[in-house]
Each structure stands twice: as structure tokens, then as C-alpha cells.
Amino acid sequence: MTDDFVSAPRSQTDVVIDGIKTMLTRGELGPGSRLPIEKDLAAQLGVSRGSLREGVRALATLGVLETRQGDGTYVTALDPRTLLSPLGFLADLQQPAHAADLLAVRRMLEAETVSLAATRLTDEELQQLDRTLGVVDTILENEPDMDLEGFIDADTEFHRIIARASGNPALAAIIDTLxxxxxxxxxxxxxxxxxxxxxxxxxxxAILDELVRRDPARARIRMQVHLLGVEEFSAAHADEDPEAQ
Structure with a gap:
């Protein structure tokens, strides 16, 4: 076998990360669990205590672990919003030149989200959506001096309510970030x-009307058309954004 096919040796930090991940997937550790003391865990994983600390810091950055001063290191709740937070960093790096790319991802994900939500939304959530759009109605009354940031806030809340109503926390967390x-x-x-x-x-x-009718297919189409318009505008006018210069 040539050197080209020899895998690079894993770092000790990678050994720690993989070891703790294995403990989680096997059920040896779970949300809220306290890690074994440093000396014992280092011996169990076959690494130095310095390497263990590096691995723990890396997992803490990813939201998997949290260190409590004087009390040890614990597994977090492992909620999707926290674990998917690195996606926000990726999204930030894509701005603003590739905003249309993020909007395309949103379009694909939210089309399915609204379809799921159509059969799962509670009456209270439908009322929340209607109240959110009512805020926009008030903003529109003040044209041409509209509160545009207030409009975007309401727009954001509308989409977040639908995402949460999908019943898929991981999907909702991704959409929330995007x-x-x-x-x-x-x-x-x-x-x-x-x-x-x-x-x-x-x-x-129009989207809300389809959700009230509990029509997944039509709600999906309405969402796709809505987000495609935003996506195409962003792609066509990216160079006009003063922050993109």
C-alpha cells in the first residue's frame, strides 16, 4: 500500500471527541449527565489530561458539553437549536453576496415545513399567525412611513411559528437560523x-388561508411561490446592497 492510501493519524483531541460521542450514542451518557472525573475519563479514553481538556473545550463550543466551575463537566440538553448553532456561523459567512443561496435553502425546507404544519397547527397557533399578520396590517396603514424593521420582525415570526408547528425540532431550528x-x-x-x-x-x-383549510399541498405551493420571489429578487439585486460593495 502506498503512502497515498495511508490515513493520517487521529489527533488525541479527535480521540476524545469520538470517545465521548460513542458514550452518548451508546447511552452511557445522556442529556444532563455528569462526565466521569478528569483522571478517570482520560484513562478510559487512553489520552492525556491535556488532550482531554482540549476535546472537552471543542465539544463545549459545539454545545454538547458545559463546564460548571467547581462542579465538573456535564452533557447539555442536546437540544437541536444549540447543536445546530454552527450553521449560523456558516450562514453569516455567506452574507451578503450569497444571500440568494440561503434563501434557496429556506425555500426547499420551508415548503416541506408548511406542509407538515398544515395538519399539525393548533387553533391557537393559527390565531398567532393571524395576529402576526395583523401587526403588518397596522404597519401598512402608515405607508409611506412604514416601520420596515417591524415588518421584517413580523415576517420572521410568521415563519418561525409555522416551523415550530411542523413538530420537527431539528427542522425548526435550521429554519430559525436561516x-x-x-x-x-x-x-x-x-x-x-x-x-x-x-x-x-x-x-x-394566502399561506395562512391554506393552513386554515388544512391543505398541505396548496400550502406548500404558496410557500414555494412566496420564497422564490424573495430569492429571485435577492439574486438579481445583490450588487445593489451597499454592504455587499
Missing amino acids: VGRTFRARLWRAITHRGSVRETQAEHR
């Missing part, structure tokens, strides 16, 4: 194309 990271692209569209606010409101109302 919706937040496309704030500037959506605000720029609202600033440069004032008619987009009314268009968005009409599209949101």
Missing part, C-alpha cells in the same frame, strides 16, 4: 421595492 440570517436581504428588498411589503403580506395571507 430566517434570522436572511434579515438584511429581506430588509433591503423592502427598502428598495416598497411594493414588496404588500406583496409579502398578500402571500402570507
Whole structure:
């Protein structure tokens, strides 16, 4: 076997990360569990205590572990929002030149999310959606001096309610991250194309109508059309964003 096919040796930090991950997947550790004391865990994993600390720090950065001063190291709740937080870093690095790429991902994910939500939304959640759109109705009354940031906040909340109602926490966490990271692209569209606010409101109302009817297929189509418009605008006008210069 040539050197080209020899795998690079794993670092001791990787050994720690893989070892703790194995303990989690086997059920030896779970959410809220306290890790064994440093000396014992280092011996169990066959690494130095310094390497163990490096691995623990890496897992803490990823939201898997948390160190409590004077009390040891614990597994976090392992909730999707925390574990998927690195996605936010990736999304930040994509801004603003590739905002349309993030919006395309949103479109694909939210089309399925709204389809799931159509059969799972509670009456209270439908009322929340209606109240959120009511906030936008009030904002529109103040045209041309609309509170555009308030509009984007309401827009964001509308999509987050639907994502949570999908019943899939991991999917909801991803969408929550992407919706937040496309704030500037959506605000720029609202600033440069004032008619987009009314268009968005009409599209949101159409989505809500399908959710009230509990129609997954039509809700999916409405969401796809809505987000495709935002995506195409962002792609066509990316160079006009002053922060993209």
C-alpha cells in the first residue's frame, strides 16, 4: 500500500471527541449527565489530561458539553437549536453576496415545513399567525412611513411559528437560523421595492388561508411561490446592497 492510501493519524483531541460521542450514542451518557472525573475519563479514553481538556473545550463550543466551575463537566440538553448553532456561523459567512443561496435553502425546507404544519397547527397557533399578520396590517396603514424593521420582525415570526408547528425540532431550528440570517436581504428588498411589503403580506395571507383549510399541498405551493420571489429578487439585486460593495 502506498503512502497515498495511508490515513493520517487521529489527533488525541479527535480521540476524545469520538470517545465521548460513542458514550452518548451508546447511552452511557445522556442529556444532563455528569462526565466521569478528569483522571478517570482520560484513562478510559487512553489520552492525556491535556488532550482531554482540549476535546472537552471543542465539544463545549459545539454545545454538547458545559463546564460548571467547581462542579465538573456535564452533557447539555442536546437540544437541536444549540447543536445546530454552527450553521449560523456558516450562514453569516455567506452574507451578503450569497444571500440568494440561503434563501434557496429556506425555500426547499420551508415548503416541506408548511406542509407538515398544515395538519399539525393548533387553533391557537393559527390565531398567532393571524395576529402576526395583523401587526403588518397596522404597519401598512402608515405607508409611506412604514416601520420596515417591524415588518421584517413580523415576517420572521410568521415563519418561525409555522416551523415550530411542523413538530420537527431539528427542522425548526435550521429554519430559525436561516430566517434570522436572511434579515438584511429581506430588509433591503423592502427598502428598495416598497411594493414588496404588500406583496409579502398578500402571500402570507394566502399561506395562512391554506393552513386554515388544512391543505398541505396548496400550502406548500404558496410557500414555494412566496420564497422564490424573495430569492429571485435577492439574486438579481445583490450588487445593489451597499454592504455587499
